[in-house]
Every structure is written in structure tokens, then in C-alpha cells.
Amino acid sequence: MAKKTSCLGLGVALSTRESDDELNLGPLAECMGKGKIVAGCIAPHPPHLVYAENPPQNEPVAEGGWEQLRWGYERLRASLADIDYDAIVLLSPHWQTYVGTHFLGLPHFEGLSVDPIFPNLFRYHYNMNVDVDLAKAIHDEAEAAGLPVKMMENPDFRVDYGTITTGHLFNPDWDKPLVVISSNRSTAYYSVEVMQEIMIELGQVTRRAIEASGKKVVVLASNSLSHRHFTTESEVPEDMSKEHITSHAMHLWDMRMIDYMRSGQAQRILDEMPEFTEQAIAESDGGGLSWLLSTLDVPDYPAILHGYGTIIGTGNAVVEWPCHAHEVSEA
């Protein structure tokens, strides 16, 4: 099998774009920059993790809980501490769009994010910056590829809690701008296969736009693996004696996917995505995992598992593909 050449900035530098005209690249094929993806991660977003951390931005107070995953996030942050990057590109399954794929299109958002499902755990005062230039570049590249896309420019828009949760856990200082991509619900409309076709295309245009941008970027898929919830909550939500996977079958699917990740078999994940999504009721239905693997050019090197744990019965893994360590020289 041919070695993938993922995460590379391919070719000629592209100066900072000055006008929209420059973005009509199919545009990028002709004027590549030195941008690159330095890492790609699965970064799950259950609000329980932020709740358990007790950051000052979140109103509820916890006695801890879900340490295996929170320590996993700590290891992920430590792993990237010495890696220089300019922006974070994140796809969140809780910004659900049925009409195309949308991108946050204003430079700054702040407000209160209350989880509509677990409001007892997550009422977070957020304040985040958006790399609008990069968002627009990905948007334009996607549009040129024929995908329905839209920039979200309503200042009253409330950023979804999946974005906030992953954003906080990955970068608690919020000192890097984000590009936030909505989750197109094509699985619900058509099938996992159609979703994956769209997400692979979106991943490819994401990668091309990043490479053309001249920026160094981390890409995050904010999603769980198996996704069957308990429908009851213990009196103390962080009571870890009540936390476990909902069924053995879910555990087996999670471990199978993690094994593929750790052994550099991303293509098999894509191949088995329909069965995994259906049988594990996996949050991969939102397209994040397919998009991530496509953005990373379907890596054939091992990912690093930083942590695995369950949250109200769902399976969650913090996983890093360390692209920076697997760059292949153009020569």
C-alpha cells in the first residue's frame, strides 16, 4: 500500500489572502501554502467532564468524577504542549444542521451555554475567538467542491455546548482561535454511507484549505464512540460506582475501533463505519470521525490513546494522531 503523505504542507507558499477572489481556488490546487495539520484528535464533549473539573466559568460544582477521561485530556494537552499551532478546527455534533454545513463566521462569541439535556451539570460562561479567515477558506473550498455551505454571521447565535466542552477541555486557556464546523445530519436523512461520502469530501477540502492557509492547525472531532445513554441519573451525578458501559456489545465495538486506531488502521474504521454507527448507536453518525480521518488523509500510523471511559453509559476515548511526528519529506 502506498504510504500516505498526510499532514504535509504541499508546495508553494500562499501569502495571506486579501480578497475573496483569491479564494476561488479550486483555487488551492494552483497556489498551495505551507500550512499543515500538526495533530488530529478525537475529543469527546459530554458536559460531565467540564462539570467534574469545576472551572470558574461553569456554575454547578462537582466532587470530581470521570477521572480516567479527564486525565486523558491532561495527557493530550501535555502531548501537544510543545507543538506550535495557530488555530483549532473543530466539528461538533451538537451544532446540528440539516441544510448544508455551516461555519461560525464572526470573530468573537461570548455568552452563557446551558446544556438543554444536562442543565444541572453545564451552565458555562464562554468567551471564544474564531479564525474567520480560515473558516471562510474552508467554506469557500467546500463550496468550490460542490458542498452546500454557509457562514453563520448572526451575532445572537449561541454556540453549542459540544463546541464549548471540547474547546474547554482541549484548551482551557482559550488562547487559540477556533474554526467551528456544524454537523450535517446526512446520516439521518440518507445513510451512513452518504454521510461518509460527504464527510470525506469535507475532510479533503478542510485539509486543502489548511495547507493553503499557511497556518499550523489541530483538528478535533468532538464525538463519543458508542452512544447509548442511561436514561436515569444517579442522585449524585458524579457517583462513579454507577458509571459503566451500557452493554457488553458497546464495549466490544469501542475496543474494536480503538484497536484500529492504535494499530494505524484508519481505513478499516471507515470501512466498518456503517456497522459501527448502527450497532453501537455511535456518535459517528454526526460525521466527525469520518471527517477527522479524511482530514488526516486516512492515517496509517498508530494513534495515541490518552484515555477511555464511559459517561452516563456512552463510550468515550481521547485519541491523538500525532501528525507532526509522521511528516514525510517531499523529497
Added chain:
Amino acid sequence: MSEGEVVASFVVPVHPHTVLAPDQNPGWRRLRDAFDQAAQTIRDLETDLIIVYSTTWPSIIGHQIQSDPNPEWVMVDHDFHDLGSIPYSFNIDAEFAHAWNQANQERGLQSRCVNYKGFPIDVGSVVALTLLNPDNTIPAVIVSSNMYANRSETTVLAKSCMDVIKAQGRRAVAITAMSLSNRMFTDFIEPSEDKIHSLKDDEWNRKILEFLEQGRLEDVGQLSRTIHQQIRVQKVVAFKPMWWLSAMNGNRNDLTGNILAYEAIHGAGGAVVHLDPTPSGVGDKEYDEDDVDYYHGERGVLDTVDETESGADESEQEDTPDHQGPELWEPTEADGSVNTEAAPKPVGAYPHARKVGDMLFLSGVGPRQPGTNDIPGGPIHDDNGNPLDYDIKAQTHAVVNNVRRIVEEAGATMDQIVDVTTFLVDMKRDFQGYNEVWAETLGTVGPTRTTLAIDALPTPIAVEMKVIVHMGE
């Protein structure tokens, strides 16, 4: 106080176009006019409560009920953010919300109230309340749509709502915020290009509307699973709002239906339908499915007991989750015995009550809940006997409700109760709270009463009542 009732029901669409852009498309304008007509009907009916079941508020932990008396924010739709923003400030009946939540638990449902500043009220609820209650004069309540809820859970959710409507003597309007076919165009379109996504969707929508126009709400409920398979995006299990609305109307097929508008909103089927409870004189059941009063389904999933290893099937498990104490028995049958699924199972071989002539004698009644065996207000100790804090008022209320169910099953009424003996396990701690609940409930009826302190009861409860009823003529 007159007995409460649902004075009208409405089906309304969820997307923001009718609020933000009614004049960009003639169909959206007709939907908006229909909303305005519905709002006028609601006012004319002297409605004192609007209840919204919204399909765009999903929940996981049972059902959630909005209980913030005045939720305020600005809603922006995830898809149609370019249409603009909808500021809202709603008048929520928090007292009703809490009573409904309690009634849900008494019928075996997982349920909770939410009252948090900044809670994101969903688009369907915002559109419905903005247009149907524009001046906010009528108090409202909003309930979520549980992702995993099946027909029985959704039906019981309506029945517990009706318990409270009747108890409070309300004139309520029931709203389902929902699309018919919910398949939108997946690309951007000009407003003038809007139409129902496909002929198949349109045909099914018209079939549903034909049923509704004939007042055959129960039939639509029975078709819900088929409708979901045919014309719904496979996101939310089943066409469940029809289950809720049907149960809110007594699962009838003879309502008086009126289709106020049916149009496309970005391809989805949007309709404003008025269902008047006045019998239309037509309608017959094509389908039938067992009715359900109490929820006995999966709600013990946090327990670590492996049910599959126990060999117990669902019917055997229904009264056992979280059960502490002695084995539960089926109530015994004998001449004059009165038993009901609406009361907790006995802890021995005896009936819930026994009728002798015009007298009715109840076995000791505690606060355990039928179906779940939960104890409102909490158990008095844990599995190891360690004392726990508990709410004697909640327990006493639950005892009175269980007594009511048995008495009514016998065909008697609460005001026919003539004598009560109450047993408390902690007289010093609990007498005052018990006495307050008594004054509000049985105290208004006037039976004689004896209150005794005892060491313990068979289950971890604090209060039990022995009741005698004179049924009279």
C-alpha cells in the same frame, strides 16, 4: 372548583419562518395567518393554561419540564440563523410544572423540572408560544420529547398531565410543536422555490390531515410508527407527539378537526390543525393497542444487577427496581376483594381492599409507587440499615394518592372515608409534616383519625394508613 379539561388541541409547525419571514413565501404567510387564527381561538376559549410538547427539545433523562417562571433569552435557529433572531420572555406556570413532575413520578416516569437562567428554549416552543400567546397573558408549560421514550411512556406522560389539569380545574390547550413529514431540502433554496420535499411525503401528509380533519386522533397515534418509517428523518424514534396528543384527548376518534393550513417549510410538512374535543359523531377505530396507565419500562439501568442472569422477564421485573425489603406479592382475590394496578403491590398475601356490604376496608397503605416501587420523599434507610434523610410530606401525599386510587377502584369517593388509623415510625420527627398534609387532604373530608407510633414498617417507609370507607347507597 370545576373539573379541569383540555378545551382544544393544536398541531403547529416548528421552523422559525412563520415568525421571522412570513411574507417571503405565500405558504409561510398562510401558516402565519393560521397561527394567528389559532391564537384567537385560544383566547376565545378563555384558556388558562397552554401546554407545549415540543419535538425540538430532546431529552435523555426522562422528560424535562420547564419551570422557570420567566425564561428570557434570544433564540437563533441552528439552520436558519440568517432569517434573524427571536427574543423571548415567557410566562411559565411553575406551580403546574412542579405538580406535573410529581404526577409523572407517581405514574412511574423519570421526570424533572428545569429552572436555570439562560436555559435554551427550543425553536419549536419559541415559535409556538410567540405566535399562540403573543401578549403572554396565558401561563404556559413546556415539556421535552424524550429520545428513548416509547408509546407507553409518552402516553403515561399525557395521563399524568391530565391528572394535574383535573386536580387544578384548568382549562388547558394542548400543543404539539412538530412537522408532519420532516424531510427538508438539504441544499439552500429560494423562498419562492419551497414545496413539500417529495410526492410521497405530500401524500402521507394529506393522509394524516384527512384523519385529523375527521377527528381520528387515536388512529393517527396508532399509525405513528408507520408514519415515522415513511416520511420522517430517522432521528427521533417514532412520530411520538401524536401519542401524547391522543392521550391528552382520551385516545378518541371522534374529535372535531379543522385544518387551518398545510404548507411546506424548506421541504418539511408544516400544518396548523385545530382539534376541538366536541364529539363529531363520526370516527371509528381502525387500530387498537392496549392502553397504559403506569409506566413499567426500563428505568433501572443504573443498577448493577444483571437482569439477564436472573432469568426474569420484563413482566416479572416491573415492580422490582431498587426494591428494598420483603418480596412483593400479587394481591389476593376473594369475595369482595378490590385490587388495582394503580396501587403498589402488597408485601404479603392480602388484597388492596375488601368490600363487605356497603363498607370498604383497606389494607395498610404506604407511599410506595405502583410500577417502580419508588418511595416519594426517599426511603428512611439504605440497604444496610443506615438512616437516610427523607421527606415526610412527600411520603404522606403519596399515601393519600394511593388510598385515592384504591377507593376509586372500588367505586367509592374520598369523601366517603369515615375512619383512618395512621402509623408513623418517628412520631417526634414526622408528626407535624404529616399533620399538615392531612389538613390539606383527608382533613378536608372529615374522617375520624388515630395516629400511632410504631417501631418499623416492612418496607423503608415512614408512614402507613389503615382506612375504612362507608360507601352508602
